[in-house]
Structures are given as structure tokens and as C-alpha cells.
Amino acid sequence: MISPVFLAHGSPFTIFENSDFTKFLNRFGQENRPKAIVIFSAHFESQITTIAATDEVHEMEYDYYGFPPEFYQVQYPARGSTIVASIVEERLRKHNIPVERKYRGLDHGVFPIMRHAYPEADIPIVPVSVNAYLPAKQQFAIGEALQGLEHQGILLIGSGFLTHNFNEIDRDPEAPPRAWAVEFTEWIREKVLARDIESLINYETLAPYAKKAVPRAEHFVPLLIALGSSTAGHDPRVLHDGEIKHGSMSNLSFQF
Numbered sequence: 001m002i003s004p005v006f007l008a009h010g011s012p013f014t015i016f017e018n019s020d021f022t023k024f025l026n027r028f029g030q031e032n033r034p035k036a037i038v039i040f041s042a043h044f045e046s047q048i049t050t051i052a053a054t055d056e057v058h059e060m061e062y063d064y065y066g067f068p069p070e071f072y073q074v075q076y077p078a079r080g081s082t083i084v085a086s087i088v089e090e091r092l093r094k095h096n097i098p099v100e101r102k103y104r105g106l107d108h109g110v111f112p113i114m115r116h117a118y119p120e121a122d123i124p125i126v127p128v129s130v131n132a133y134l135p136a137k138q139q140f141a142i143g144e145a146l147q148g149l150e151h152q153g154i155l156l157i158g159s160g161f162l163t164h165n166f167n168e169i170d171r172d173p174e175a176p177p178r179a180w181a182v183e184f185t186e187w188i189r190e191k192v193l194a195r196d197i198e199s200l201i202n203y204e205t206l207a208p209y210a211k212k213a214v215p216r217a218e219h220f221v222p223l224l225i226a227l228g229s230s231t232a233g234h235d236p237r238v239l240h241d242g243e244i245k246h247g248s249m250s251n252l253s254f255q256f
Contacts, residue, residue, distance in 0.1 A: 143228020
């Protein structure tokens with residue numbers, strides 16, 4: 001039984017990296033072998049929660065620009081699962097959450113981290129979309145509708161970043177971390193580990209530098225969804241406590 005997780009998904013460079021972060025992903029995959037994965041990716045956006053249902057090998061979505069040719073030749077031949085997609089759909093509908101099925105392949109919020117965690121591509125993956133414009137409380141409610149998937153051997157992953165501001169990214173991955181990014185990240189860590197859901201739902205007004213850290217919420221809401229999907233009474237823990245890269249991007253990842 002593998003409780004829900006929030007994973008930083010790294011940049012497209014993660015695909016070919018051999019770093020502390022990718023070594024963590026490799027260990028995570030070796031220690032956790034679910035029957036299937038449901039993943040909410042920051043790079044799959046739609047107004048209505050959308051499930052990419054298929055039993056075939058997933059297509060690839062190279063949703064990045066300006067990289068060398070090999071970045072557009074990467075394959076990750078994991079299959080989908082219409083059975084798992086139906087489980088997700090049924091639970092969301094039962095909680096009156098609008099949902100639809102529309103196929104979309106694996107984007108860079110999914111396949112770079114999956115290649116390191118599960119290089120054999122032998123675990124079915126069901127991508128689900130996020131809507132950056134829903135209030136935080138509704139994001140949490142989407143997760144709540146999916147509580148208990150781990151009892152069916154299904155791992156729910158929220159894939160994003162705690163901080164994601166393109167205007168504050170340094171080209172140098174080893175650039176010193178911005179003070180605001182450190183302060184925001186530490187606030188989130190404290191509230192997650194305390195399971196202070198009320199504060200996290202109100203992060204936009206309570207967290208320091210929230211507007212700078214999260215100018216647009218698509219990379220943050222996977223955290224709220226994954227947290228919402230966790231079972232009360234489980235103590236959240238830090239999975240990976242890596243450095244802040246590129247001056248402002250934290251690889252901090254949690255299990256709930």
C-alpha cells in the first residue's frame with residue numbers, strides 16, 4: 001500500500017540527468033511498486049477535470065521548446081488503463097465533481113520522472129488534468145474524492161513544483177537560492193508536516209511571498225490534490241529535500 005505523493009518533476013533536463021534528484025526517483029521506484037499510477041500533471045490543463053483513458057501504449061507529448069533533437073526522440077512506452085480511469089471517474093462523479101474523458105499523451109510532468117522511477121515502463125499510467133483557476137479548497141476536494149486509492153494498489157501522484165516563476169529562474173542550476181523561495185518553501189514544509197490543511201488551503205494570503213512563488217497555480221495545485229487524497233491520521237513526510245535549483249525551483253517532495 002503506497003500512500004499519495006507530491007513529486008517535483010524537474011525540467012526537461014531531468015530526462016538525461018544523473019543527480020541526487022534522479023537517484024532519489026530511482027530509489028523511490030525500487031521501494032514502491034504500485035499496480036497502477038494516477039498522476040495529476042501541472043502540464044495537463046483543462047477547465048474540467050479530464051482523464052486520459054486508454055489501454056494502449058501512451059503517446060508522447062514533447063511540451064517544451066528549444067532543446068536538442070534527442071529530447072524529442074525520448075520514448076516511455078507505458079500503457080494506460082481504462083479500468084483505473086473508470087475508478088477515478090466514478091469517484092469524482094460520486095462527489096459531484098465535473099469530469100470527462102479526453103485522451104492526451106504523457107507530458108514532461110510525467111515521463112521524465114517515470115523514466116527514472118520505473119525505467120521498465122511496466123506500470124499502467126492514467127494522466128489526469130488540473131485546472132489552475134479553481135480555488136484551493138476545490139483542488140483539495142478533488143483529492144478528497146480519490147481517498148483510499150492506495151487500498152486498490154493505485155499510487156496517486158501530484159506532479160508539479162512548490163515554486164514556479166519563470167521570471168525568477170536563473171540559467172545557472174547552481175545559482176544561490178532566492179531568499180523568498182527559501183522562505184516560501186520552508187513555510188510549505190512546516191504546514192505540510194503539521195498537516196495544517198486550513199493554512200495550506202489559504203496559502204495565497206498566509207504564505208510569505210505566495211504571489212512571487214506561485215504567480216500561476218498550475219504547478220502548485222498538484223500538491224493540494226495529492227494532500228487531499230491522503231487518509232487522515234497518516235503523518236506526512238519529506239521524500240526528497242533537495243536544494244533549490246536555478247535560484248528559485250525547489251525539488252522538495254512529500255508523501256502523505
